[in-house]
Amino acid sequence: RAPTPSEAQTPAADSVRGFASLVDSVVPAVLDRVGVVPGVALAVVKGNETVYAKGFGMADREAGLSATAETDFYIASVTKPFTALATAILDHRGELDLDASMARYFPAVEFDPEVHADSVTLRHLLSHTAGIQNDAIVFRTAFSGEHTPEVLTRVLASTTPQRRARRGNFRYTNLGYNIASMVLDKETGRRWQDLLRELVFEPAGLQRTTAYASLPRRDGWPTARPYMGFGPNGLERVYLEKKDNTMQAAGGLYSTAEDLARWVIIQLNEGRIDGKQVFPADLIRETQALEAETEGSFGPFGRTGYGLGWYHGTYKGERLMHHFGGFAGAHSHVSFMPDHALGVVVLVNESSAGTRLAGFLAGLAYEWWLGKPNMDSVLTSGLEGLLAEKSRLEERIITGRANRAKRTWQLTAPLDAYTGTYVSPLYGTAVVTIEDQRLAVRIGNIHAVSTPFTQPNTIRVELLPGRGQVVGFELGEDGKAVRARIDDQAVFERVGE
Template sequence: MVSNTKKQRLEEADLVIEEIMSVTGTPAISYTVVQHGKTLHTRHLGYRDVSAGLQANDQTRFSINSMSKSLVSALAGIIAASGSVDLNAPVKKYLPDFVCYDSRLSDQITLVDLLSHRTGITNYDQIWLGSHNAVLIDRDQVIQTFATLKPCGRFRDSFVYNNWGYELVGMVLEKVTGKDLDILLQEHIFEPLGLTRTSTDWNFDDSNNAKAYFVMQDLSVTEVGRPTIGKGTVMEAAGGVKSTIEDLTVLYSEYLHAIISQFESRSDSTNGSVFRHCRDIVTSHSRFPGPSLREQGYGLGLARGQLPGQLGRVSLTHAVGPEPFVGRDSEPKLVLYHHGAMPGSTTCVHLLPEENVFIIVLQNSSSPLDTADFVSQCLLEKFLDTKTPNNYKQLSQAYAQQGLGHQERVRQKLEEKRNSNTTPKKLQAYIGKYWNDIHNFCIEVCEADGKLQMRLQGLESEAFALNHYENDTFTWWMPHDEVARRGRFIAGYDASYYLITFSGKDDEFDTLHWAWDSNLADEASLFKK
């Protein structure tokens, strides 16, 4: 039975969470706290459909984004238990065409390396994801795209978050079973657990899907398209699952039970459970960068943090400011967690094996900070009865101001560095189609209404104005509200991201330079005409 004191503390959190929503413009948020498989507290605040004034409920489907990674890791463990795949075998054993930018790694990278983000290879999200969650690269180009990704860390000695690794694991699982990823998840996890509203497909005939929003400068919201990655698209394995509070309560109850059971029994299975190899999944395989008194690492699809400490190393919060220090007066406790983010959606789950408790937070917007992250931490501190808790309303106010001011700071930085005493060549000199090395991504530069414009993949829906910056460099910077209306991520991109430079001989431009990768901000990628 839940003590009144614990119940009261969690109800007190509702008031704080409403304040967080108010200062961040968050339109809706759903959350639950579950211990020993029993729900302690659930709330649905705000509107899943703002214009219609519809609230969410336990059956409302949200995109869970990168929380999907723990489910794909679980699926990999289940299939490994059948003997169909060896997680420690090189990827090349299953995908013979697999290669890396660093050819020395092509025969060494394993599925565990991919699932734990320890390849040291940079991500590529700024390229494949377009406006309003449009997917700009086809799934059949995953292997050749991965081959172009450059190292920005040391193999097996650096944590570098990489969604493409999960996409490759999904391809391996499909290859060894002969079945699509969505079918594998249904057959091995969702159906055995009785999850009727969990899949990698939205099913747009369903009237209880949460809409997706971006928060504007004045804290109003603009609707953007729901995250479109899912069944049959690139990044299905990295973040394509959609689910509900009700289904996720069942799923994480079973998952946490299997984790606890398999460590206690020192085995890789639990009687009556679908989950296998939980000890491998939960064990730390890579260490987060930076100094830390207590553990900060990553397993397979689940991050590991120890209280007191930080619990948002895979959240969007770090793009706005430092992660809060959680549970200052708590006894040392392990927290397994993961966040998820796509434009118009952020999510979070925290699991405490020693307390047999987990917290799930789902929200249908991109706010000026990672609201799901702060809400889950607030609930965690209330559950633990932290005597010196963080002031999450105050933190949210400060971080929201920082997040909403990001684009203006970028504009000021661009202006500070700009040489305004230069003029461009005639616009015709820059026009053309510029391709990356493997010819699967194009930046078309054209003239529209007397001005220069770039179109990602040549798509009119991905058209951005190019304004002259200096010499043969142009900027596609936009104010906060315009980025929000386009449904694009805002925080985390520096001034160099918004600069496009042309080069060539004798004013015949044949190369476009774009530093699109935040991990390699000082290194521009080349696109050839």
């Protein structure tokens, strides 16, 4: 067998040493200058080998755990290419049909006729072209963790058309992958987490990649903890960490820079690694093939389309396949240039300045390996831009916090008039209590103590760290709350006393 173009591109030893020398000096200095990103792991793939993999800074500040290339990071939406490949494998085996409809897979669900469930296929779901919306499923699977297969199937019936992007048009959402995992579970009788392990992780030789948040903790894998750089007291640990019930098929993996470098090698070499064809080449080509056109960018990375789990795009005119992931306290970058047999992985455990840092480091790696001239200028201008973005972000967050601190409470009844249990058939159960003389809200795994908002009988909470939600209460004739609305969308009825 002749080598693939990727396999034929083996880097010279002096190139590897030169890159390592640059990064080993630059990254610690950049972390110090940025000041609010605890840790980062970086890997670079060239041809069919990992030419660089290393961690910097701290994975867990409280435990004194350093970040390395073998540290597990939560990778959020970088999960999507894995889910898509597992689904394509089952299609290839005849156990699923990518072109079968939601109506076929869920015959007992009475969908809104305008959803056209008989025309929305698994392929639509995995390429973000289904033209449907169901925020309750996304909320339950990613955030609250309040779900069972039966509950999700019931809530699936509330799916509505996506008004801003009809079927066949791209609009990014977790929903398609959530529904796809429901199909996987239902049709195979296996959990999607176990299917990914058996169909993808094990054949690929990914030793420290898992869809169970409990596994790294149980087995003692070094794991990066989430942080926010611009908390009220500076760099702070994020309270919200993933649990098994919020590890979902659109964003539910822990992995390492070393494992993800292997994943990139497989993508660059049409399913081959370590001299073996671990996935059929046509399946890798199918998941990478363009399914929908789009336009936009994420930082310096352009986006022109989407396949099954992969964005098509560009970086400074070069073709780039990629997927990034973000969650409170985590950002992940996985990308590769097929025309140059080159790929980059960056993982960070901070999601504000850390997101910008990941883009900066990925860009730096590409500039070096593409042989761009004037690397000193590239580094200087890139760092200046990174620090400027960090300053603007910090100023915006601090200003917003200061403005919110000027608000006064607009609650018209005593606090205990709002406490109690509120239930939404779609979104689950919210419990309102009093903590530190303020109302607090809990929905499954997420909770927050409130601050004032501007309208009568409203409060602001950050159930999702860094993202404010407004809870509005409706009072009954007895002066007690009977209903709560979150962001004027999710309606919860108060039950009992």
